[in-house]
């Protein structure tokens with residue numbers, strides 16, 4: 291099959307899922323065309339089945355806002371025609387489903403039929419898409435997609451509750467590729483980050499308010515009072531500076547390392563003992579799954595779809611959003627002795643196995659085949 295994928299190319303779960311999906315499809319001999327404004331961060335173009343088409347938006351003094359959707363839909367029309375694409379898969383409704391629909395309609399005028407699959411990832415529904423300024427356009431583009439998927443059952447329910455949806459929504463969870471683990475579990479250079487007696491606690495995100503970064507600092511503050519520990523903060527975003535300030539005020543600055551954005555997530559997770567994800571909202575929690583795949587147990591909130599990933603008392607613990615006290619107690623419970631920690635580490639990996647690429651990607655392929663059959 292020839293598949294065009296539209297996604298955000300930056301550090302963010304939806305872009306990562308779209309990229310990993312494209313890579314997995316290419317390995318299965320499908321021809322994959324990424325269409326976006328920058329090469330996706332995790333995309334390696336060395337596979338001959340993978341192509342990248344950059345969307346350029348020329349600036350013009352009259353435009354206060356550059357019309358990205360317009361440029362994207364034009365690029366889609368050109369690419370779909372030139373490479374005779376079979377299926378268009380857009381990730382994140384805003385504005386990709388809208389631009390995809392416009393491309394579909396333009397192609398229809400030329401007698402070309404292109405089925406469109408839209409994957410809803412989370413904030414495109416729960417935070418941004420639901421805003422009255424966007425809602426009519428988002429509803430329209432979901433209802434006019436040929437196939438709609440959501441990354442968790444919880445996100446499906448949110449979508450049906452928040453929007454007037456006439457389409458069936460298929461749940462296809464996020465996935466990981468266990469065979470691609472770049473570092474072996476015995477090859478972790480944890481001494482680079484901490485001394486042997488210290489536990490390593492990690493958080494990875496784009497540091498937006500929805501991630502409750504301040505809770506992470508509070509939880510770690512409580513942990514380090516009981517257990518020698520370091521906190522690794524990986525990612526960039528608006529909450530990074532306030533978090534750095536808070537660490538200074540709490541006197542834990544030397545125990546917290548802000549690493550910024552990283553392409554070495556596997557290496558970092560390899561020497562991590564615990565992952566924190568106390569998010570306000572989280573449709574799935576890909577970062578938690580990536581931690582689990584690296585045998586890192588998870589202390590999280592029970593927001594959104596996280597309970598579909600992190601299993602209570604097995605791969606970690608879940609608490610109500612903002613319950614820093616309980617999250618800290620559970621973190622200490624996991625970290626306090628080597629035997630308990632090892633049990634949680636093994637369990638985390640076992641739970642992650644449920645989301646292996648070989649189980650999940652065939653679901654997308656089956657949906658593409660279904661989309662192709664739609665007249």
Ligand code: GMT
Nearest residue numbers: 302303304411412441572573574575576
């Ligand atoms: O939350 C992020 O950091 C990025 C965001 C995105 O839209 O790119 O991630 C969303 O999509 C991921 C992939 O499907 C999910 O695993 C995340 O849970 C979801 N984030 C939220 O719902 C806040």
